Amino acid sequence: MMQVATSRAWLRRNLFADAFSSATTLVLLAAALYLLPGLIDWLLLQAVFKADAAACQAVNHAGACWGVVAEKYRFILFGRYPYAEQWRPLLATALLLLVIGAGGMRLLARGPLLAACALSLPAFIALMGGGHFGLSQVGSDQWGGLPLTLLLAATGMLLALPLAILVALGRQSDLPLLRAVCLMYVELVRGVPLISVLFLASFLFPIILPQGLSIDVLLRVQAGIVLFAAAYLSETIRGGLQAVPVGQRDAAAALGLRRWQAMRWIILPQALRAVIPSIMNSAVSIFKDTSLVTVVSLYELTGSLSLALAGDAEWRSFHLEGYIFIGLIYWVGCYSMSRFSANLEHDSKLPQE
C-alpha cells in the first residue's frame, strides 16, 4: 500500500506535474506505443539470428537479419587480417581495452598507468605485426576492423594531447618566431579537411621521399591524425589557459615560483580542468573520424563492414543490420568516454567554498 502511494506521488511529481508536463508525457507515451511494437517486431520477433542466408532472404526485411553479423562478425571486427591468425588482433584489442579501461576507471596509480600505456602500445604492435617469437609477419596495411579503430583513436589522442599543450603554450610564448610557427601550424591544419590530410599522408608522401626510403602507410596515417587532432585540441587548451585569471600567475610569482613551475603547478592544472568536456569532445570526434581512413585503403570498422558485404551475393542486402552492429560498438565506445569525462570532472571539482 505504502509502495503504491509513493509511486503515485512519484508519477505525479515527475510526469503529471501540470497540464504541459501531462500533455508531453501523453504524447511521448503515444509515440512509444506507436513505434515500439514495430521496432520490437523487426529487431527481435521476426528477426533471424542464425547465419542462414536463405532464412534471411525468406523473411525479406520484415525482420532484422542478425545472421549477417553471425556470419561476418570476424571479418567486420578484424577486417583483412589473415583468418587463421585472428586470435592475435583479438588479444591485442583485449590488451588495449584493458589498459584503457583501467585508466578510465582509474584503477591504477599514475606511475603504473603510464608504464602500462607505454608498454601496451609496443605489445599491441608486436602482436599484430609479428615477424618474431614465431609469429608470422602481417603487414600493417592488412590490419583492420576494431583493433585498427582503437589503435588510431587511442594513439591519436595520447600523442595529440601533449603536442596540443606544447602548441598552446607556444602560441602564448614571448618569442615571435615560435608564436608564428604555432599559429601557422594550427591555421594550416585546421584549414583543410582530415580527408585531404590522409590523402597527402598516404599518396603524396611516398613520392616526395627519396627512393628506397619508405615509411609504413599506417604510421603516416597515424601521424596525420595526431597532427590534425593536436591542432584542434591546442585551440581548446589555449581557451582553457586564457580562462585562468591573471591573478593566479601573479600569485605564483609572489610565491617565488619560476615561470615554468607556475605553468606546471598553477596554470595548466586549472586550464586543463576547465576544458575537460571539450577535450573529451575531441576524443569522441577522433574516435569516429578514424572511419575516414577507409579512403586510403585502411579498413577499420566501417571499412571492413562494407568490404565484408559489398561483394557478397547472399548477404549484401543486409548491410543495415551490419551498420546497427558497428553503430552499437561506436556507441559503447563513445558512451564510455563520456562517462569517464563526467567522472573526471566530478572528481577534479574544487571543494565549494
Added chain:
Amino acid sequence: MRILTIALTLLLLPLAPAHAGKTLDQIRQRAQVVCGVSTGVIGFSSADSRGRWNGLDVDVCRAIAAAVLNDPDKVKYVPLNAQQRFTALQSGEVDLLSRNTTWTLTRDASLGLHFTAVTYYDGQGFLVPKKLRITSARQLKNAEICVQSGTTTEKNLSDWFKAQGIKIKPVVFEKFEASIKAFFSGRCQAYTTDASALAFIRSKEAPQPDDYMVLPELISKEPLGPVVRRGDDEWFAIVKWVIFALIEAEEYGITQANVEQMKAGGDPAVQRLLGSAEDSGKLLGLDRDWAARALKAVGNYGEMFQRNVGSASPLKLPRGANALWNKGGLMYAPPIR
C-alpha cells in the same frame, strides 16, 4: 573529393617512379604479386566471410601469380575504391590494377598507365520500375536517375542523354548501397550502372523483382581489363600475354583439367602455348611452363567466366559479347608464337 583526386593525380604524374623492368624483380623478391581489386563487386572481385578473394578480376591476379611465382595463392589483394585506384597504381602501391576498370583514351593516355587487355566487355544499362510503363531509355525525359560517382557511368549518362537531346536529372551517390537503396525507395525513376550488375540487382536487391525491368538500350561500351603502370614494358607484356594465353587456351580447348594431356598432344600451337615444344616463356622473362601453370590455377577464359559471372555463378550472365571471336563474340587473342 574527385577534384582532389584529379589534382593529386596531376601532381603525381611527373614524379611517378619509373622502374623499368623492375616490377618483375620486386615481385620475385617479395614472392608476392600485389593486386589492386575492388572493394566488392559480385563476380569480379569480392572477399568471402573468411577473407578469401574470388571473382573474374581476382582470377586474373591468380593466373599471373601462377605464371610468375608458380603459386596462384601468392597474391596480396588491396581493395581500392573508384577514386583512389589510379593513384594507388601510380604510387607503386600495387603491381597491377585488376578492378573492373573501363579502358578509355583519357585514362590510357594521360594517367601514366597502360591498359593491358580486355577481360570483360560490359555496357551501361538502365533499371526502371515497370509501373513507369516505358520501354526505352529515350522515354526517360526529365527523369531523376540514380548513379554512382567516380566512375565512367556518371559521364556516360550525361553524354548519352545530351546526344539524344533529352533532359534528365542525375542523382549522384558515392556508395553503391546508398545508390540502390535510394532507387528502390523511389528517390529516382531509373537506376543506371553496368549491365553486368543490373540483372543481379533486380533479382536480389529489389523488394519485388517483378516490379522492375532492365531497359533494352546499352548506352556505352565498357571494355574492362587490368591496368599496369607505365615505364615497365616487360611487366606490361607479361600481364597482357597471360590474359591472351587464357583466351587462346579456350580457343584450343585446353581446360584446367586437361592441361597435362594437351601438353602431350600433337597440335603445334597448343604445344607452343604450353611450352612442350618451344619455350614461349623465355621471351617474357618467364620459364616455359608459364601458361600451363596459369591454366592449372584458374582454367581457360571460358571456365573463369562460367565460374565467376556465368551460368555457374549467382550473376548468371550470358556470354554475349564475351564469347570467343569464332563463336560470335569479341574475345580474340593475338597468336602465341
